[in-house]
Amino acid sequence: MELVALPALSDNYIWLLHDGETGHTAVVDPGDGDAALRGAAERGWTIDQVLITHWHPDHTAGIPRVVEATGAPVWGPEDERSRFAGLDHGLREGDQVEVGTAVAEVWEVPGHTLGHIAFILHEQQIALVGDTLFAMGCGRLFEGTPEQMHGSLQRLATLPGETLAYPAHEYTVSNARFAAHVQPDNSAVTARLRHVEQLREGGAITLPTSIAEELATNPFMRAGSAGEFASLRQAKDSYR
Numbered sequence: 001m002e003l004v005a006l007p008a009l010s011d012n013y014i015w016l017l018h019d020g021e022t023g024h025t026a027v028v029d030p031g032d033g034d035a036a037l038r039g040a041a042e043r044g045w046t047i048d049q050v051l052i053t054h055w056h057p058d059h060t061a062g063i064p065r066v067v068e069a070t071g072a073p074v075w076g077p078e079d080e081r082s083r084f085a086g087l088d089h090g091l092r093e094g095d096q097v098e099v100g101t102a103v104a105e106v107w108e109v110p111g112h113t114l115g116h117i118a119f120i121l122h123e124q125q126i127a128l129v130g131d132t133l134f135a136m137g138c139g140r141l142f143e144g145t146p147e148q149m150h151g152s153l154q155r156l157a158t159l160p161g162e163t164l165a166y167p168a169h170e171y172t173v174s175n176a177r178f179a180a181h182v183q184p185d186n187s188a189v190t191a192r193l194r195h196v197e198q199l200r201e202g203g204a205i206t207l208p209t210s211i212a213e214e215l216a217t218n219p220f221m222r223a224g225s226a227g228e229f230a231s232l233r234q235a236k237d238s239y240r
């Protein structure tokens, strides 16, 4: 399984998953349909599946364009069916979706939105996490409670450490500065801050990240309780 990040809008990544064996290509959260189609075409791939993690327009606005061009079926959260256009197959906790020769398990990970889902490809050790988990950070709580988001992050933390997570935004440097601010004695955080600053200065992507790296450097994933998580999230929302 090959994964490619397509930068889109101001700081989104649209992920393409390409299965070389079958030629199957899935697109995750196409906030910009033309960017998704162009990214696939440049590689000689044809999108034949759309996967959606949550309803926000920067993840779903390009669905009609992709479907118009490819006829690809759209899989996404059943609980958010009324919030965006074009959902063919509504998904719930524990559902399984074939992605080429791989199988993705659906986890409900509420917090950023109430119906947010993640696609977990256990065998390939891939987690498509949308706006739930970011490198060294997590999504804002637009709809859910701190308890819900804390629970969602704790659940992702149970994945094997080598699992690679593919978030939908390039927020890593800002997250790393906040992490260094709240965990000044964590040398793994300090080292990673330097590393991701260098990557961004060179225009490189900082993703994917691994669950092990997040357990070492992500203050939100390391929070021991929902209360600790809530105060961190509040502090980050007003941190600049």
Ligand SMILES: [Zn+2]
Binding pocket: 054, 056, 112, 131
């Ligand atoms: Zn979002």
